[in-house]
Amino acid sequence: MALIDRIENVIKAELNALLDKAEDPQKMAANLLLELEECLSECRATAASLICEEKALVRQAADAEKQIQQWQEKAELAISKDREDLAKAALVEKQKLATVITSKTEERTKLTEALAKLNEDATTLQAKIQALRVKQTQFKRHEASLAVRLKAKQVLHSEQMQSSTQKFEQLMCKVERLEAEVESYELGNNSTADAFKKMAQDEQLEQELQALKAKVQNNHAA
Template identity: 40%
Template sequence: MGMFSRFTDIINANINSMLDKAENPEKMIKLIIQEMEETLVEIRATAAKHIAEKKSLTRHIQTLEKSAANWQEKASVAVAKGRDDLAKSALIEKNKRQSEVEAKQEELVQLEEFLAAVQDDAQRLQDKLAEAKRRQDAYLLRQQSAQVRLKAREKAAVYNIDEAISKFERYQQKVDEVEAQVEAFDMTANQDLSSQISALETDEQVEQELAALKKQVANG
């Protein structure tokens, strides 16, 4: 059994209210559309059946009218021939056909009224179905928009990660540069110390040579 038990339930249903209260509006709108489409198929089948019945009834009425006219002609012939008894019988048959025509015409009127009501119901159902499909399209657009926004955010997140990595790499590069400067300073400082020690050794040698030279001069 569908969510609608009768056709009037669909026509009187407040689709917007049903969807607002639904836990899963997208699923609910699909079920509503499915129910409406199935009901519309049933209405069309009913209409087709009664349209065929109307055509058959119309042909039957035409046949009865022809029969009544035929009996009327026969009654006229019988009167012309002086056979009032046959004319009377012919008129009785004509009246039977006319009575049947009137009864069938009443049926035809009722059938036409029913078909008009079916057509009106089908149009109202079509309007409801169009409304439901518009809501479904709106949900689809919202879903697509949400997916686009999600992808955009995912790309933004990836960009932020890449930017963070790039910043870290730049920071690491700066650290490497500072460390290199420290190492260069240390290396330069060591070389200066070695040079200073070598200079001291050179000074000592010069002093020794100077003392020896003084001594030699004094002795000479």
């Protein structure tokens, strides 16, 4: 079947390899996803058609079985009436129906095999679709991350950013200069207080020195 051949070709395709080679992985992934979903849809539609055929074969085989039983009964009736000619004719019809049943059984076997193959392919296609959707999500996240990083770099390297940085540095210089001026005023205002503090320290030091001399003299006198 052409459909099964097409599905097998899609399934055998290495999706990751195709995406790696693509100039636009996002577009390639979208096209692949569309093709996979179309194949899955066709696969399911074909499976539904085969299931209908299979049910028809089962019904036809069951009808043939009933007719075989009827011809068997007719053949027995003909024998009971000494009508071998009619009995033989009934048995011929019975054989024809048996042949029909055999044919229907063979057709049903082929349909069952085709349905099993389609079910297997549908499962594989569904898995590939899921994997591709995950890949698409990864692409989108990566693309969004790159866009944010690019915008950040553009802002950091923009003339406006550099100009703002320079203005901020100039403002900081002005603030530091003002702080220095304030500190210089405070140094001038505290000079008198520092002088009195130094005088008090010198007086305390002189007192300690005189006490030490007196102690030494007393020790020598003793």
